[in-house]
Amino acid sequence: MAEFDKADIEKLIDGVLPWPATQDMLKSPKDTNRFDKYVEIMQARVDFSDPILLPLTPNLFIVSEGGNRVVKCRCGQGFGDYRVNWKISALIRVRDDEASISEVYVGREMPDPKWMQIREYICAGCGSQLEVEAMPRGCPPDFDFLPDLDTFYSEWLGRPLPDKSEYVDKTLDAIAEWQA
Ligand SMILES: [Zn+2]
Numbered sequence: 001m002a003e004f005d006k007a008d009i010e011k012l013i014d015g016v017l018p019w020p021a022t023q024d025m026l027k028s029p030k031d032t033n034r035f036d037k038y039v040e041i042m043q044a045r046v047d048f049s050d051p052i053l054l055p056l057t058p059n060l061f062i063v064s065e066g067g068n069r070v071v072k073c074r075c076g077q078g079f080g081d082y083r084v085n086w087k088i089s090a091l092i093r094v095r096d097d098e099a100s101i102s103e104v105y106v107g108r109e110m111p112d113p114k115w116m117q118i119r120e121y122i123c124a125g126c127g128s129q130l131e132v133e134a135m136p137r138g139c140p141p142d143f144d145f146l147p148d149l150d151t152f153y154s155e156w157l158g159r160p161l162p163d164k165s166e167y168v169d170k171t172l173d174a175i176a177e178w179q180a
Pocket residue numbers: 073074075076077123124125126127128
Protein backbone atom coordinates (compact mmCIF):
# COMPACT_ATOMS: atom_id res chain seq x y z
CA MET A 1 0.00 0.00 0.00
CA ALA A 2 1.19 3.49 -0.77
CA GLU A 3 2.90 5.33 1.99
CA PHE A 4 0.71 7.93 3.66
CA ASP A 5 2.33 11.28 4.00
CA LYS A 6 1.92 13.39 7.09
CA ALA A 7 -0.65 15.70 5.48
CA ASP A 8 -2.87 12.71 4.59
CA ILE A 9 -2.72 11.45 8.14
CA GLU A 10 -3.48 14.91 9.48
CA LYS A 11 -6.61 14.96 7.29
CA LEU A 12 -7.66 11.61 8.67
CA ILE A 13 -7.29 12.88 12.20
CA ASP A 14 -9.27 16.00 11.39
CA GLY A 15 -12.32 14.08 10.34
CA VAL A 16 -12.07 13.45 6.63
CA LEU A 17 -12.43 9.86 7.75
CA PRO A 18 -14.12 8.87 10.99
CA TRP A 19 -12.04 7.73 13.95
CA PRO A 20 -12.65 3.98 13.42
CA ALA A 21 -11.16 4.28 9.93
CA THR A 22 -8.15 6.06 11.37
CA GLN A 23 -7.74 3.25 13.87
CA ASP A 24 -7.92 0.67 11.08
CA MET A 25 -5.21 2.54 9.28
CA LEU A 26 -3.03 2.47 12.37
CA LYS A 27 -3.64 -1.24 12.93
CA SER A 28 -2.17 -2.10 9.56
CA PRO A 29 0.90 -4.14 10.50
CA LYS A 30 4.36 -3.49 9.12
CA ASP A 31 3.66 0.11 8.39
CA THR A 32 5.33 1.68 11.35
CA ASN A 33 5.78 4.82 9.32
CA ARG A 34 2.08 5.70 9.59
CA PHE A 35 2.06 5.02 13.28
CA ASP A 36 5.12 7.18 13.83
CA LYS A 37 3.72 10.06 11.80
CA TYR A 38 0.40 9.85 13.61
CA VAL A 39 2.14 9.98 16.99
CA GLU A 40 4.31 12.87 15.79
CA ILE A 41 1.22 14.87 14.78
CA MET A 42 -0.57 14.17 18.06
CA GLN A 43 2.55 14.96 20.08
CA ALA A 44 2.52 18.45 18.56
CA ARG A 45 -1.13 18.91 19.52
CA VAL A 46 -1.07 17.89 23.18
CA ASP A 47 -0.33 20.16 26.14
CA PHE A 48 2.39 17.96 27.66
CA SER A 49 5.88 16.97 26.65
CA ASP A 50 6.01 13.37 27.90
CA PRO A 51 6.51 11.10 24.89
CA ILE A 52 3.32 9.44 23.60
CA LEU A 53 3.65 5.65 23.51
CA LEU A 54 0.17 4.89 22.16
CA PRO A 55 -2.92 6.97 21.40
CA LEU A 56 -6.01 5.38 22.99
CA THR A 57 -8.62 7.83 21.68
CA PRO A 58 -8.36 11.27 20.05
CA ASN A 59 -8.11 12.69 23.60
CA LEU A 60 -6.32 10.03 25.63
CA PHE A 61 -2.78 8.75 25.34
CA ILE A 62 -0.50 6.31 27.05
CA VAL A 63 2.67 8.29 27.69
CA SER A 64 6.02 7.68 29.30
CA GLU A 65 6.20 9.97 32.32
CA GLY A 66 9.56 9.67 34.04
CA GLY A 67 9.73 6.02 32.97
CA ASN A 68 6.19 5.22 34.13
CA ARG A 69 3.54 4.31 31.58
CA VAL A 70 0.52 6.40 32.43
CA VAL A 71 -2.64 7.65 30.71
CA LYS A 72 -2.97 11.37 30.04
CA CYS A 73 -5.62 13.56 28.52
CA ARG A 74 -4.41 15.86 25.77
CA CYS A 75 -4.65 18.71 28.33
CA GLY A 76 -2.07 16.96 30.54
CA GLN A 77 -4.46 15.64 33.20
CA GLY A 78 -3.12 12.31 34.48
CA PHE A 79 -5.18 9.15 34.91
CA GLY A 80 -2.50 6.90 36.41
CA ASP A 81 -1.01 3.54 35.42
CA TYR A 82 -2.23 2.49 31.96
CA ARG A 83 -3.09 -0.97 33.33
CA VAL A 84 -5.76 0.58 35.56
CA ASN A 85 -9.01 1.49 33.79
CA TRP A 86 -8.66 5.28 33.38
CA LYS A 87 -12.42 5.67 33.79
CA ILE A 88 -12.18 5.20 37.56
CA SER A 89 -10.06 8.40 37.70
CA ALA A 90 -12.47 10.47 35.60
CA LEU A 91 -15.42 12.57 36.65
CA ILE A 92 -18.54 10.54 35.93
CA ARG A 93 -21.96 11.86 35.12
CA VAL A 94 -24.61 9.17 35.38
CA ARG A 95 -27.93 9.44 33.59
CA ASP A 96 -30.20 6.89 35.21
CA ASP A 97 -33.71 8.24 34.99
CA GLU A 98 -36.06 8.87 32.12
CA ALA A 99 -35.68 12.65 32.23
CA SER A 100 -31.88 12.68 32.00
CA ILE A 101 -31.62 9.80 29.52
CA SER A 102 -34.24 11.32 27.23
CA GLU A 103 -31.98 14.40 26.88
CA VAL A 104 -29.48 12.33 24.91
CA TYR A 105 -31.84 9.85 23.27
CA VAL A 106 -34.08 12.31 21.48
CA GLY A 107 -36.07 10.52 18.82
CA ARG A 108 -34.29 7.24 19.35
CA GLU A 109 -35.21 4.11 21.17
CA MET A 110 -34.35 4.84 24.79
CA PRO A 111 -32.69 2.30 27.09
CA ASP A 112 -34.91 1.30 30.00
CA PRO A 113 -33.70 3.28 33.03
CA LYS A 114 -34.80 0.43 35.29
CA TRP A 115 -31.93 -1.64 33.89
CA MET A 116 -29.55 0.65 32.07
CA GLN A 117 -27.64 3.80 32.81
CA ILE A 118 -25.65 6.15 30.61
CA ARG A 119 -22.26 7.14 32.01
CA GLU A 120 -20.34 10.11 30.71
CA TYR A 121 -16.65 10.17 31.59
CA ILE A 122 -15.28 13.69 31.85
CA CYS A 123 -11.70 14.95 32.20
CA ALA A 124 -11.27 16.83 35.49
CA GLY A 125 -8.54 18.93 33.90
CA CYS A 126 -10.25 20.35 30.81
CA GLY A 127 -13.87 19.21 31.02
CA SER A 128 -13.71 17.21 27.77
CA GLN A 129 -16.14 14.34 27.45
CA LEU A 130 -13.78 11.41 27.03
CA GLU A 131 -16.18 8.52 26.63
CA VAL A 132 -19.85 7.63 26.93
CA GLU A 133 -21.13 4.17 27.69
CA ALA A 134 -24.53 2.59 28.23
CA MET A 135 -24.20 -0.13 30.85
CA PRO A 136 -26.53 -2.26 32.97
CA ARG A 137 -26.85 -0.85 36.48
CA GLY A 138 -24.20 -2.22 38.82
CA CYS A 139 -21.76 -3.20 36.07
CA PRO A 140 -18.24 -1.84 36.50
CA PRO A 141 -16.93 0.55 33.84
CA ASP A 142 -15.92 -1.27 30.69
CA PHE A 143 -12.12 -1.39 30.26
CA ASP A 144 -12.18 -0.58 26.54
CA PHE A 145 -8.63 -1.38 25.63
CA LEU A 146 -5.65 -2.67 27.59
CA PRO A 147 -2.87 -2.86 25.01
CA ASP A 148 0.12 -5.15 25.30
CA LEU A 149 2.62 -2.34 24.84
CA ASP A 150 5.75 -4.46 25.01
CA THR A 151 4.53 -6.85 22.32
CA PHE A 152 3.31 -3.98 20.17
CA TYR A 153 6.69 -2.22 20.31
CA SER A 154 8.88 -5.30 20.00
CA GLU A 155 6.92 -7.32 17.45
CA TRP A 156 4.97 -4.74 15.43
CA LEU A 157 7.28 -1.76 15.51
CA GLY A 158 10.48 -3.79 15.84
CA ARG A 159 11.94 -1.59 18.56
CA PRO A 160 11.34 -2.86 22.09
CA LEU A 161 10.69 -0.31 24.80
CA PRO A 162 13.65 0.24 27.13
CA ASP A 163 11.77 -1.20 30.09
CA LYS A 164 9.16 -3.90 30.51
CA SER A 165 5.96 -3.98 32.48
CA GLU A 166 3.76 -6.87 33.45
CA TYR A 167 0.80 -7.10 31.06
CA VAL A 168 -2.07 -7.38 33.50
CA ASP A 169 -5.22 -5.48 34.44
CA LYS A 170 -4.46 -3.60 37.68
CA THR A 171 -7.86 -1.96 38.07
CA LEU A 172 -9.00 -4.07 41.02
CA ASP A 173 -5.67 -3.53 42.78
CA ALA A 174 -6.15 0.23 42.48
CA ILE A 175 -9.68 0.00 43.90
CA ALA A 176 -8.44 -2.20 46.76
CA GLU A 177 -5.91 0.53 47.63
CA TRP A 178 -8.74 3.05 47.97
CA GLN A 179 -10.41 0.76 50.46
CA ALA A 180 -7.30 0.10 52.53
ZN1 LIG B 1 -8.34 16.98 29.80
